[in-house]
Amino acid sequence: MRRHYGMDWLRIGAFGLLILYHIGMVFVPWPFHVKTAQPFDAAKVPMVLTNAWRLTLLFVVSGYASRALFARSKSLSAFLRNRNLRLLLPLAFGVTVIVPPQSWVQLVTQAGYPHGFGYFWLHDFFRFGKVHGLALPAWNHLWFVGYLWLYTLALGLLLLLPQRERLQRAFDVAFGGWRAVILPIAWLLLTQVELFTRWGDTQDVIGDGIAHLAYFPAFLFGFGMAASFPVMRAIGHYWRPCAVVAALCIAFAMAVEIGWPGNALPPPPLSDLYQGLRYVETWAAIVALIGLAERYWNHDLPIRATLTEAIFPFYLVHQTIIVVTEYALRPLSLGPAAEFAVLVVATVLGCLAFYYGGRGIGWLRPLIGLRAAKRVVEARPATG
Template sequence: MERHYGMDWLRIGAFGLLIFYHVGMVFVTWGFHVKTADPAEWVAVPMLLTNAWRLTLLFVVSGFASRALFAKSTGIRGFLGNRNARLLLPLAFGVVAIVPPQSWVELVTQHGYAHSFPWFLAHDYFRFGTLDGVILPTWNHLWFVAYLWVYTLALAPLLAPRLPGVQAMFDRLFGGPGVLWIPLAWLLLIRMALFPNVDETHDLVTDGVAHLQYFLALLFGFGLAGSRPARAALARFWVPAAVLAVASYAIVASVAIAYPGFAIPTRAIARTFHVAREVQCWASIAALIGIAERFWNRDHAWRPMLTEAVFPFYIIHQTVIVVVEYWLKPLDIGPVAEFAILVPATVAGCWAFYLIGRRIGWLRPLIGLRRKAAAKREAVAAAPQAA
């Protein structure tokens, strides 16, 4: 497979938006591990710009990347071995060493927990139960990594010699207008018929609504990576998809503005909101992939480092956000000043985590990076193509 630089840029952008989204969670009225003193209802309006599609897009681009990795692997066993090392090690490290401050801050600021962080880590975090309703230990934002690993295991049996035939079927289904309406129909079926008014749990076991959406998104990304017809169709339809995305977001935002706190008075308005949200989800993803295919499929000197930095950024970013806001909150400087400090502090913390971690050989696999020897071999192999 040729490297698709456009999807690299889309992956970088998607994870970058995720960081800003989680910063926003501090200031919106929705539940989060730490909150500013006076969360505001209006913050939901800009948050809803990406809320509908950000996670589904991450699974699509992860499926695309999985196909590229499979193409370079020595069969299914090599593919699974790579995924196990690149996902399970960071997940375990994250649960043990990265996530605990989030749970401690949540207990201190929202449940009156009186013990220090060292005490919490030694006595309470590994209780394998709940404390004031907070599950301990936990994976918090790293649920995405756990789901991605499980979906990889589920994907493996499909990677049989039948793959060319399956790929041809994918090309026929999604090589035209079906690339817009088939995924949209599936999302509406899940959210409006099979699981109406059911929220995701991110606990893996009781999360059927998420699995039907995200596993299929990963499969779509996997198929898309091998489908020139589908990518060409998305490039061809990106303008109407973008128009549809903007129009549906306008409906979603209008409902959020008219009914703060989503206190929607009638079932008809609620149904309109949910339908618009699903339309926004797939229309946004289709438009972004079409733009990546048409305009972003070119390399840049910054791309290799940014592509490598994405996973470490993801691992550490939410802990940085939660801890920095915990320090800021007692200062009573107001949400504007908090936001102005929180964003650059989070970016700086993520860069420090990545730049320091990449230099420490034993730490690299724990933060989602290849071991130095493997990274060097890949850089040498990619050099002629990048040139």
């Protein structure tokens, strides 16, 4: 595969937006691991910009990246070994080391947990039960890594099928032309609205079946799209009208958030329309963003390679930095604007320190999602 720089930029942007979204979660009334002492309900309105499509987009770009990795692998088994190491090791390290401060802050601020972090980590985090109503151990934002690993294993089973090239040809036919837009929207409306009603995710592998019906096909779509000229051509043709549709859906969602503040929902049939348009917006926005990446972002810059490598370590650690920083800011009563600015700066600096500090330590690199350092073997001088 030829490298598509636009999709690299889209992946970087998708994770960057997710980090900003998680900072915003501190201020809005939606459940989160730590909440500001000065809620700012109006923050929900800009968060609506990405609320519907941010996670589905992550699975699409992850599927695309997986195809690039598969194309560079010597075999299917080599591809799966690589994905096991690059996903399972950071997941285990994250659950053991990175996530526990989030759970401790959540219990202290929301349940009156009386003990310090050291006691909590040694005695309660690995209890495999509930502590003050919170199930532990938790993986919090790292559920995405777990889901991605499971979807990669399922993909591996599909790639074991004989004459797997036929699957790619079938994908090209099924999603060529207008079908690249309409069929995914129809699938989302059928599975997320008509057959089942999904407003959010449980982040529980076993109990999150409805979300799997959205995320796993999105991952497979990204994998197939990476080698499909007909589908990329269709997206290049339809991305502008999709951008208009997504913008109209976002405007409607913003109006709902303004009209029904807090956690309130409008009454039926307006709530039904709101839910349906969320999934129309999801795929329309994704098509529009891929089209933008194809049309305008498919060029390289010196910083791209570093950001491409850094974005996964950023994802691993960002939420813990947000939660711990907000815990320290709560007593200061800075006000929402100042608090948001401090959180952004602290998160960026913390992520940079985590990445640059970890990438120089050979044994730590695989634990934070980086490739193992290449060994340099010095040639011995010839002896006579």
